[in-house]
Amino acid sequence: TFKVYGANVVEVKSEWGRGVDLEALKNSVDGAAIVAMVFNETSTGVLNQVREVARIARKAGSLCFVDNVSGIGNEYEMDSWGIDVTVTATQKGLATPPGAAFVAMSDKAREKAAKTPKRSFYFNIELFDKAAEDHSTPATPAISVIHALNTSLDQILEEGVERFVVRHSVNAEAFRRGIAAMGLDLFSERGLASNTVSAIKIEGKARLVANTMRDRFEVIVSAGLGKYRDDVLRVGHMGRVDMKDIVTTLSALELSLKEIGVGKARLGEGVSAALEYYSINPI
Incomplete structure (x- = not known):
């Protein structure tokens, strides 16, 4: 996705079955606007070192983006670990049919988004924020999935x-x-x-x-x-x-x-x- 939007992407690769190469990341992160990673890798069963990656990103002045779709159920603390953007969805960890995605953003990430030229309707956070003021969305949401999600979240909260x-x-x-x-x-x-x-x-x-x-x-x-x-x-x-x-x-x-x-x-x-x-x- 970053490449589609014209970003100069530097991939820090690891062998299958191994976590993020932290030393390689440290050597590659200078000047990066964003450090993006997958928290829980379903193809290998690896739980990547998100706290360490976020720390490296923060030290370099980069925003830290995390895909946490399948990681829900593992310990995860977005604010205290210094993560700027977390993306998740209804399927997998939330035990709900696919059909809706969610983005949580730090104040720093929101400020960056506000200053970035808008290149699409779908990924325009300001449209979602404006609609949210009226407890709505910019377009018709997946109503049946939202009802299923409410049930799943009720179960999680009941369990604790x-x-x-x-x-x-x-x-x-x-x-x-x-x-x-x-x-x-x-x-x-x-x-x-x-x-x-x-x-x-x-x-x-x-x-x-x-x-x-x-x-x-x-x-x-x-x-x-x-x-x-x-x-x-x-x-x-x-x-x-x-x-x-x-x-x-x-x-x-x-x-x-x-x-x-x-x-x-x-x-x-x-x-x-x-x-x-x-x-x-x-x-």
Whole structure:
């Protein structure tokens, strides 16, 4: 999107499965108006180091933009971490059908937006601000999605935001312990594993495992993307996912691996490890 609008974009790349290369970012950030990043990378299960990136951006005098569509459920503090713009949407972390997006902006980012020439109707923040004064939008919104979002937000508030984040953390750790007991490894860098999606190394068999879980046990997961499309299995544990979902998914994974002859774990080892963790960390 930045390139479409004529920005001179410098990409700071990392290997798949690893977080942002902070040293490379420090060496590239001078003179940058914006540092933009994805918080939670669903293709690799990596939770990028957003606080460190925001700190580097702030020191360089750059605005920090964060895509946090799939990261909701992980700890995230926009103001205290120094993030200027957060973009999210109804799907994924908010457990609502797709159809609406949201932008939160710092005062610094709003000042910058006000001074920037407007190049489109859709991305004109001033139009949205003006409409909001009348509790409206510049054009017809996705009414049905907004109603669904209200229900989802009511559920989150009823649960409590802190407990909502803790539930994601406990579910993720239970799942990680389950796959470790099965002899499987995460694709993501150690210490940067997401609490909303896990990517598991299953070399050469990921699509077969995903298809078996779907066809035999009606559990939907996804194979990897790009060059890792058959080497990584991706499992989401965000939104309304609970202990029953984690245990069911681990059971289907164990049975599928055994059926197609991948791995040497005995049935029940992954589920037992997850349940053991839940027994001392109830949610």
